[in-house]
Amino acid sequence: MSTQLTTLLAVFLFPGGLFALVLGLSLKGLDRRVAARLQGRIGPPLAQPFFDLVKLGFKRTMVPATASQPVFLGAPLVGVVSMLVAVALVPVSGLYSPDPMLGNLIVLLYLLMVPAIVLMIAGSASTSPYGALGFSREMTLMLAYEAPIVLAVLAVALRTGMGQGGVITFSLTDIIAYQRSHGMFLLDPVMWPALAAFALFFPANLGIIPFDIPEAETEVLEGPLLEYSGPALGLFKVMSALKAVVVLSLGIALFMPLPFDGIWGLVGWLVQLAVLMEIGVTVVRLSMGRMRIDQAFGFFLKWPLLLAIASVVTVTIVA
Amino acid sequence: MTTLDLMSLAWMGAIFLLCGEIGALLSLRNPVRVFIVSTIAEIGYVLIGLGIGGAAGETGAYMHVTYQLVMRGLVLISGWYLIRRTASIWLTDLAGSGQRMPLAATLFGFGMFSVMGLSPFKGSYSKFLILYAAIEQGQWAIAAVGTIASIVAAVYYLILIQRICFEKSEHRVKLQPAPSLAMPLAILLAVVAAVISVFPAPVEQMAAGLAGYASLEGLPEFESPWALLVLVPYIGAFAIYGVGRVSARLRDLAAVALAIASVAMVALDTGLDPTSKLFALLFSGIIAVMVIYSVGYMAKEEWANRYYFFTFLMLGSMLGLTTAHEFGNFYVYWELMTWTSYFLVIHEQTQKALKAGLVYFVMCAGGAYLMHYGMLVAHAEIGSFEFTALAQGFGSIAPLAGLVIVTAVFLGFAVKAGMVPFHAWLPLAHPQAPSSVSGPLSGILTKAGLFGIVKILFGVFGVSAVARATGNGIDLHTVLIALGCITLLYGEIRALFEKELKRMLAFSTLAQVGEITAILGLGTALATDAALLHVLNHAVMKTLLFYAAGAFIMRTGLRQISDLAGLGKKMPFTAGVYALGSVALMGLPPFSGFISKFLMIYAAAQAGQYAVATVLLLGGIIGVVYYTRVIGVLFYHPSAAAISEVKEAPVTMRLAMGILAAAIVFGGLLPTYQLGLIMPIGDQLAASAGLAPAVLPDLVMQWPLSAGLVMVGAIVVLLLGRFSVAWAGRLAVLTLLLAVAAVLAQPDRYDTLSFCFALLIAGVGALNMLHTTAYLAHSHAQPRFYFAFLVMIAGLLGMTAATDLFNFFAFWELMSAWALWAAIVHEETAVARREGFKYFLFNTIGASLLFLGVTMVAAQSGTFLLAALGDALATLPAATIAPAIVLVFLGMVMKAAQLPIRIDYQMHPAAAPTPVSGYISAVLLKSGPWGVLKLFVAFGGATVFAKLGGTVAGQPVLLYAISIIAGITIVYAGVMAVIQNSIKMVLIYSTVSQLGYVLLALSLGTTLGVAGGLLHFVNHMLLKDTLFLVAGAIMVNSHATMLDELGGLGRKMPLTFGLFLFSGLSLAGVPPLNGFSSKWMIFEASFQSGHWLLGAMAMIGSLFTLAAVLKFAHAAFMGTPNPRSESAREAPVAMLIPMGVLSLGSLALGLFPGLALVPIAAIMSDLGMTPIAATLTGPLPGLDGWSPMLLSVLVLVFGLILLPWLRLGRKAGVVRSNAHVCGVGDLSDGQTRLGANSLFETPDKAIHGLLPKGIGSGTQA
Incomplete structure (x- = not known):
């Protein structure tokens, strides 16, 4: 197979594209199911997110009277597309290395901002005051968590680069390869601060409790999503599902790529995803309360930032 | 009598003289007593002459008696006549006699000036002889006392003259009859006094005979015959006075003709040395403009005849200075110059003008007396007044004598040039003179002092000889630099706080004189060239500014800067040339002031005097503040009600200002002509001092086709805008589109980087200009804005094409200075003015750093060519070049x-x-x-x-x-x-x-x-x-x-x-x-x-x-x-x-x-x-290059795949509903809006907490 064809397949079918879509929705289903069990409920079937999606697809599209329709409806579309592309940028250890032409870790980090951007635009374009509040909170949160995540990723890149002879690298493939030969960063104490920063980042990025402040149902009625319905809302659900896959896969690639190849690599990766989803998402969101936006803002500029700085410093010192 | 006894006689005379003059000064209230005491004091002079003895002393003594008899006779008779008719001997009553009895008062004034040793018919010869004799005999101290006495006398003479002849009478006086014989007698004496002043030889012969000497041998030749260059305006002055009594129109025509003829004579004259030629051209040229301006300015003036009379006398005496080849004539012309200009200063005869005139006259005449003293010492030492002889002899003179000569002569020049601390007269006299005079007063009279320094100190005495003579710890160069810098800063700071327009300009003159002096003090050939170029340019610029100010005052009657608000719309031409002159004086391209400022800073950098360059730049920054302020008031302030009826200045005044403005533009675009006049002076100086001749950079701005096109387009747009704003806008856009073509047509003018930048400059410029035509469609003064915008772009285009540092910096300034400011403050609001000014000032500071850096780099590497800089700098030690390069880059970073x-x-x-x-x-x-x-x-x-x-x-x-x-x-x-x-x-x-x-x-x-x-x-x-x-x-x-x-x-x-x-x-x-x-x-x-x-x-x-x-x-x-x-x-x-x-x-x-x-x-x-x-369609280069296009295509494909999903629900239709607000129906949109100021509340608070106080208030609109 030519590389172009491989890339196309990877992007559209596996591990990106269709596969990622199914994977993302399944993980959502798993999350809901496990959450219900933990709360003593039976919960929906695993396929419930798929059912929801189909239902939404055939609903009427509602657009606020004062909204700018192309932007209002275009936002979720852009969001889903960005995540579909992003999935293809994350390598899976022993299974998939993306074509460098698709982009490296820096491109991925910026693509990861797109869902938040479209949510903000959606909230603003809806002309709803709750949407605007959601926008405000989302931006505030982003301003707080961006510096820690950039520094945490930098620490990984520095560690890999220095291990490889001094040239810093933002190629995830290289980062995985380095860990496969030197052991995963999860087990490397030098990288623990970076890992901690990343662990604090991802619930905020995924918008789950305690950092679901922009979409807090009980406060701002889901904020940016309030005015959405039908297929457009469905797209947002898909976007959020895909984003979970991207962020969790990124975390795996950065800190804990498994040393298996082929089918075992795939299985290992899926298990990792599922476990992380349960521990990192489901358990966390059930066991905590929501922070206020100013608390979250202060929190991120305190602990994760300190941790990230510490990680960069330790990495430099150790090298 | 023994020699010793004779000497004590001379000393007695000197003390007698000094006491007498002081006594006279103290008796001022009673003119009769003043006359008696001062007459007795004159005996002191005679005693000195006799006591010193010798042919010169004794002949001088007898001559003095003769002169004083005639002249004091004239004063006695005319004074007695005035007293008799006024029936009072008190000065308070006599004051204002000039109005009541013009003829008698004129004769009285003439007599008084003659007694003092000044009149249009030259001064009294006898004092010369006596002081000369004293110095020849080595009695320097006696001569010094005599000189001081003369200065004291000048004070009370002038007060008497001013009060009696010029002051306006406060109360009516009933005139008494007087004998009819008095007036004819006085006239007769006046004629005699004039004749013996012009032709002193017969009197001298007679006096020598009385003293017992058969011939005039052994007596010095003080003067030589006057040159034609002097006589034409001089005699012309009398003729014009006569014509004026018949017809004012004819007089104006004659005056203009005579002035232009004088310029032509100077231009055609081949006998002048380069320094003299330069200054003669400057003097006659500015006076010619002054005469043209005066035709309009003096049209309704009562005393216009007298005005033209003294104007041409002044021209004659100033040209005389340049023709003088010996000290005798030089001194006579010098005194005449002071005397004639004094009359121009007090022309309006107001109290303030008279006070200013008094200070002016006493200070300048005092300085002249000192100079006179120095000249006599030089003669005593070298034995000649001839410049050629002095030039040869000065090198071997005794150091002490040399120091005395240089100091005395320098003080005379310094007073005239207005150097601090000898400047007190300047800010008084320049604003008080009629505006037609203020211009030349600032423009060329102060320059006479600088002329003296260059011609006498540098040229005649010679730089090295002066250095040797003043070598005892005091170096003339250091003195010039120090005085220059002090004068510069003093002038700038005073101008900064000045509220009256003409006074501001006068203080600015001080500053500019200081600038020139400091640069002259550098002593290199290049510095001399630079200073002289600025002499020329400043003369033109400052005259223009005073003339524009004069036009404002004439039309509005208002003198305060704040009164001129909005005048630019009423007097667009005058205000326009005022702005042009100001910009030039700020040293901004493409005007002449920039060229000379550049050369001066470069000269300072080349001489290694970075401190001087810094002071100059600092002064320039201060200058920018107050000059911009006035332009802002003229154009960008709402106009005051008081000026609603104001008309543009008369056509002759506009013509005069137009000529000056054209000279400024010409001098900026093509300084070659001026430099051709100046360079021989620097070279001569260098040759005489054994220095290297100056190597001047090419100071002609090299306009690429694109920049030239845009500049021309800018001017056409401005003019076209008077007829059609819409077409002006279209032309502005078209100009920039053509500029794109012009860049493409001249690819060899640019390196690849600059070529691409130039294309973007012109291309984006065209787009923005198109947008502007719509943006300003309902605004005001659009052509002015298009003009400024285009000039900015012309600067940018020129900058990109620069191949040397001069062009780079010149176009940089064109791009980032006045045009930028004008574009920014276009809206004429207070905020626009304040913020625009702040930015302009910041840019000026940045540009000043760049200025210093660029000139330092050029001076150190010895080349301006960008292509040659690298090699030249590579050979220099790092410590030498580091400051320059840091400055340059600091300028860039600040930009x-x-x-x-x-x-x-x-x-x-x-x-x-x-x-x-x-x-x-x-x-x-x-x-x-x-x-x-x-x-x-x-x-x-x-x-x-x-x-x-x-x-x-x-x-x-x-x-x-x-x-x-x-x-x-x-x-x-x-x-x-x-x-x-x-x-x-x-x-x-x-x-x-x-x-x-x-x-x-x-x-x-x-x-x-x-x-x-x-x-x-x-x-x-x-x-x-x-x-x-x-x-x-x-x-x-x-x-x-x-x-x-x-x-x-x-x-x-x-x-x-x-x-x-x-x-x-x-x-x-x-x-x-x-x-x-x-x-x-x-x-x-x-x-x-x-x-x-x-x-x-x-x-x-x-x-x-x-x-x-x-x-x-x-x-x-x-x-x-x-x-x-x-x-x-x-x-x-x-x-x-x-x-x-x-x-x-x-x-x-x-x-x-x-x-x-x-x-x-x-x-x-x-x-x-x-x-x-890189390839045209390829991915981004880099370690792991990614392809934005691939990503874009993927996004597009995914988007197209998902689009049908979004449209799925369309079967059920799109419903436009109201946004959900939890059922609250009585909230207005304003209440539910989340505004910009509260959108990022938490981060805002955090950021404000981190910022120092005062930053980030976000109030700037």
Whole structure:
């Protein structure tokens, strides 16, 4: 197979594209199911997110009277597309290395901002005051968590680069390869601060409790999503599902790529995803309360930032 | 009697004289007593003469008796007549006699001046002889006492003359009859006095006979026959006075003819040495303009005849100075010059004018007496007054005598030039004189003092001889530099606080004289050339300013600066040339003042006197403040009611000002002619002092076709605008389109980098100009704005084509100084003026650093050519060149507003018309990064820079510092952008942040860095310009300046909104758009260069841009609609076209970065760097190069696949519903809006908490 064809397949079918879509929705289903069990409920079937999606697809599209329709409806579309592309940028250890032409870790980090951007635009374009509040909170949160995540990723890149002879690298493939030969960063104490920063980042990025402040149902009625319905809302659900896959896969690639190849690599990766989803998402969101936006803002500029700085410093010192 | 006894007689006489004069001074209230005491005092002179003895002494004594008898007889008779008719001997009663009895008072005044030794018929010869005799005999002290007595006498004589002859009478006096014989007798005596003054020989013969000497042998020749150059205006003065009594019209014609004839005579004269020729041309030229101006100015003046009379006498005596070849004549002309100009100063005969005249006369005459003393000492030592003899003999003179001579002569010159502390007369006299006189007074009379220094001290005595004579610890050069700098600063500071226009100009003259003096003091041939060029230029500029001020005063009767508000609209020509003169005097191109200022700073740098250059630049910065203030008042203040009926100045005055303005422009564009006159002087000086002759850079600005075209277009647009604003706008756009063609037509004028930049300058300029025509459609004074905008662009185009440092800096100044200011303050609001001025001042400071740096680099390397600089600098030690290079780069960094301290002072202000804000942000400020790259290479690249303090991790220290500055600025300015609430401040701060990216990348110096920086250079240009043009479209629609005044425009202006969102998100770095591509390269380059911290800062910085862009989008286009936006309409086509074209450019670069990277690769190989590997359609280069196009295609395909899903629900239809507000129905849109100022509440609070107080209040509209 030519590389172009491989890339196309990877992007559209596996591990990106269709596969990622199914994977993302399944993980959502798993999350809901496990959450219900933990709360003593039976919960929906695993396929419930798929059912929801189909239902939404055939609903009427509602657009606020004062909204700018192309932007209002275009936002979720852009969001889903960005995540579909992003999935293809994350390598899976022993299974998939993306074509460098698709982009490296820096491109991925910026693509990861797109869902938040479209949510903000959606909230603003809806002309709803709750949407605007959601926008405000989302931006505030982003301003707080961006510096820690950039520094945490930098620490990984520095560690890999220095291990490889001094040239810093933002190629995830290289980062995985380095860990496969030197052991995963999860087990490397030098990288623990970076890992901690990343662990604090991802619930905020995924918008789950305690950092679901922009979409807090009980406060701002889901904020940016309030005015959405039908297929457009469905797209947002898909976007959020895909984003979970991207962020969790990124975390795996950065800190804990498994040393298996082929089918075992795939299985290992899926298990990792599922476990992380349960521990990192489901358990966390059930066991905590929501922070206020100013608390979250202060929190991120305190602990994760300190941790990230510490990680960069330790990495430099150790090298 | 023994010799000793005789000497004691002489001493007795001297003491008698001094006591007598002081006694007379103390008796001022009673003119009779003054006359008696002063007559007795004169006996002292006779005693000195007799006591000194010898042919000169005794002949002088007898001559003095004869002169005094005749002249005092005249005073006695006319004075007695006045007293008799007034019936009082008290000065208070006699005051104002000139009005009551003009003839008698004139005769009295004539007599008094004659007694003092001054009149149009030359001075009294006898005092010369006596003082000469004293000095010849070695009795310097006696001569000194005599000189002091003369100065004391001058005071009371002049007070008497002023009060009796010129003062306006306060009370009516009934005149008594007097004998009819008195007047004829007085006239007779006056004629005799005139004759013996003009022809002293017979009297001298007679006196010699009385003293017992048969012949005149042994007596000195004091004077030589007057040259034709003097006699023509001199005799002409009398003729014109006569004509004037018949017909005023005829007199005016004759005066103009005579003045022009004088200029022609000077021009054709071949007998003058270069210094004299230069000054003669200057003197006669300015007087000719003065006469033309006076035709209008003096039209209704009562005393016009007298005015012209003294004007031509003054011209004659000034030309006399230049023709003099010996000290006798020189002194006579000097005194006559003071005397005639005194009459011009007091012409209006007000109390203030008389007081000013008194101070002027006494100080200048006193200085002249000192000079006289020095000349006599020189004669005693060398035995001749002839300049040639002095030049030969001065070298071997005794040091003490030399010191006395130089000091005395210098003091005479210093007073005339107005150097601090001998300046007291200048700020009094210049404003009080009629404006037609103030100009030449500042322009050429002060220059006579400088002429003296150059001609006598430098030329006749010789630089080296003067140095030897003054070698006892005092060096003339040091004195000149010190006095010059003090005078400069004093003048500038006083002018800064002055509220009256003419006084401000007078103080500015002080400053300029100081500037010239300091440069003269450098003593090199180059410095002399520079100073003399400024002598010429300042004469023209300052005369023009005084003449424009005179026209204002004549038409309005108002003298305070604040009274002139809005006068520019009533007197466009006069105010226009005033502005032109001011700009020239600020030393800005393309005017003559810039050329001489450049040469002066260069001369200082070349002489290694950086302190002098710094003082000059500091003075220049102060000058900018007060000169700009007046232009601002004239043009950019609302006009006052008092001037509503004011008309433009009369045509002859406009003609005079027009000539001067033309001279300023000519001197700026083609200084070759003036330099041709001046260079022989410097060379002569160098030859005589054994110095190297001056090597002048080519000071002719090299206009590429494009810049020339735009400049001409600017002027035509300005003129055309008087007839049709619409066509002026179209022509402005067309001019810039032609400029694009002109750049393409002359590719060899530019290196590849500059060629590409020039294309963007002209191309984006055309787009912004098109937008401007719509933006200003309902504004005011559009042609003025188009003009300023075009001049700015002409400067930019010229700058890109520069091949030497002079052109680089000249066009840099053209781009970033007055035109920029005029464009920024166009709106005429208080905020626009304040902020525009702040920015202008900051730019001036930055340009001053650059100025010093550029001249230092040129002086050290010995070449101005950019192509030759690298090799020249490479051979010099690092410590020598480091300060210059640091200054240059500091200037560049300041241009790009990069210093991370008080960026609010460094940024271009928001109050400017928006299309020009966009242009400044997008294009003009890029001159900073462009300059950094261009000069980095020109100065010798990494090899030279590595020497300056070594390298950090392979990067030269200077560039390392720039990287850090840029990195901090990215974040700092980015954060500041987030907290802004004004429509434009958000964009402006974001510009600073983005320029940080460009500068960071360029300063890395690696292949990837430079390529990324240049790509971002272009991307930011396209993106930020679009954003500004969108802002302009919004603002003209809504008249809003703050974001919160907008809201919900997205539905009304969908195209505009779309373009904004695209450009904004691209700028914020959303992949795969073009703004992200270039940033990605910059991140990669930073990390690869080891700047991982800066790289991280750059990555985080783009988040702030995102926040700012989204805030803008929310507040303006989305969110709950603002009722104020209900009437908004989509932007007009003239705005949509530029915005669309720019966005298309961004889109294309987003898909195919190669479109820019391929030319960038060419630029890099042209600059001698390793070019980036790029293909037109290929991916981005780099370690792991990604393809934005691939990503774009994927996005498009996924989008198309998903689109049907979105349309799935359409079967059920799209429902437009009201937004959910939990059922609350009584809240207005205003109450539910989340405004810009509360959008980012938490981060805002945190950021404000981190900032120092006073920054980031966000109040600047």
